[in-house]
Amino acid sequence: MSPLLERLWQALLDTLLMVGASAFLALVLGIPLAVLLVTTSRGGLFEAPHLNRVVGWLVNLFRSVPFLILMVALIPFTRLLVGTSYGVWAAVVPLTIAATPFFARIAEVSLREVDPGLIEAAQAMGCQRRHIVWHVLLAEARPGLVGGFTITLVTLINASAMAGAIGAGGLGDLAYRYGYQRFDSQTMITVIVVLVALVCLLQYGGDRLARGLNRR
């Protein structure tokens, strides 16, 4: 394998690992956060306006800090969590912390779009609140949640390029160090092509899945 291909392969794996791990965590943390945002709001299933305001405020806080700054600001926390502030796993921490509120807000919109009549029908048939969250809110919002997760994935690929700044590797880092600092346009163009292909593939897969899940 040529050195370029070898570097490219490693960078791709790093990107996929960073994006995959943080996307998984954003999904696992973001869905409950979105459910919390929706159900604790006024008139919601678990109405708790104070909690809702605090959570909403926290989400906004993390959403408003640019990723590059967030990443640097989180270094002490990252070191506490993974033992190092350098490398792929160290990048997963800020990526997750940035992606979770991002995805939670998008998921919140999908959950809010569920017809209140369905919630009423579920209550009338003797569903308890946890049943309503599972069988009505999450099940009915599934196509929207898949669409929102696809957007989150693409945004994560974008953000992961910046993670090169803390030595995380990945495609962005490769393009920056070879393509920009060494004027190696071949690497630059190859990386761009790979990134475009990756994003297109993800978007295509996400769209198909969302369409397949949509029974409306």
Place this chain on the structure above:
Amino acid sequence: MSMNSLTSDFRYFDEAPPERDAPAPSAARASAGVEPQSVHLRFSGLGKRYEGAQGAVQALRGIDLAVRRGEIFGIIGRSGAGKSSLLRTINRLEQPSEGQVLIDGEDIGSYDSERLVALRRRIGMIFQHFNLLSAKTVGENVELPLRVAGVPRERRQRKVEEVLRLVGLESKRDAYPAQLSGGQKQRVGIARALVHDPQILLCDEATSALDPETTQSILALLREINRRLRLTIVLITHEMEVIREICDRVAVLEHGELVEQGPIWQVFGAPRHPATRTLLAPLQQKLPEDLLGQLQNGRRQPNDRLLLELRYTGASDREPDLAGLGAHLGGRVTLLQGGVERIQGRTLGQLLLAVADTPLAAEALRRQALELADSVEVLGYVAAA
């Protein structure tokens, strides 16, 4: 409008359900083996207030009402009259601000969340927009109430099959709601509402989103399950046709207050409250425009025609006796317009008669006609054609 009401009036003569043809004096229609007098559901001093941004809104006030076991009880009113809120207090989707809802004599206001869930499983509900879960198949939708109640899978499957057969949709079990027509969706809604073998079925404008033909078939289905399962049905609607079609008794709601209630024949035959009359207006015949224009108070020519409006309210056993009318009124009697229907074994209707070439004066004619109708109104004279 009048053509419409004519055709629907006369339909009863062709395909009247048997018990509507029962002899008149048997009062409330006694459905198969149901004790008509036992109270299933009672509202007592019920009120509901909403605290809005512009102060409180009183949606319901002082509602006292009893629904009998096994009857189909209709609640009608204009939009915003409070019928939806009233219906929802029965399964406590709506919390009353004052008063009580008693089911089998028990105040459901005191129920904790566990008993409330148990109560809701005894009360089925169907909706105007069906409210089916789009991500679940027909079978899964119907199964859901049992699933969340922890019913074992095998019993669930059997029950789902049974209720789908009851509503005639056993072949659609694996379809998604989006693949069904409106009528089929409402059938799924009904199946879902029946899957727990409820004692009460609440219908929230269940046919308002359906076309007339589908409405008929859904109403027929509701009537059938009312008889077969001996279910008490409470329905709200803004359409008097729906009330006439299937209800035993009706309550009229206006601005959150109960203004009139009674058996269908009574409310239709002799509405007492203006709100009821307004709701009934589309079903009633008006004096045709051409006659209205010619109407004059006194007779000008000897052969002017006197217009009489005769009403049959169902309160007596008077029926439109055409030969009798001719004989009683003397002269030439013409039927200009008319609508007669049988509701709950009673004859209701109105006839517009023109009487010409009669020696009798208007008042004498009125008195003569009154012997053959429940009420008679002299509308005036029109010049002979």
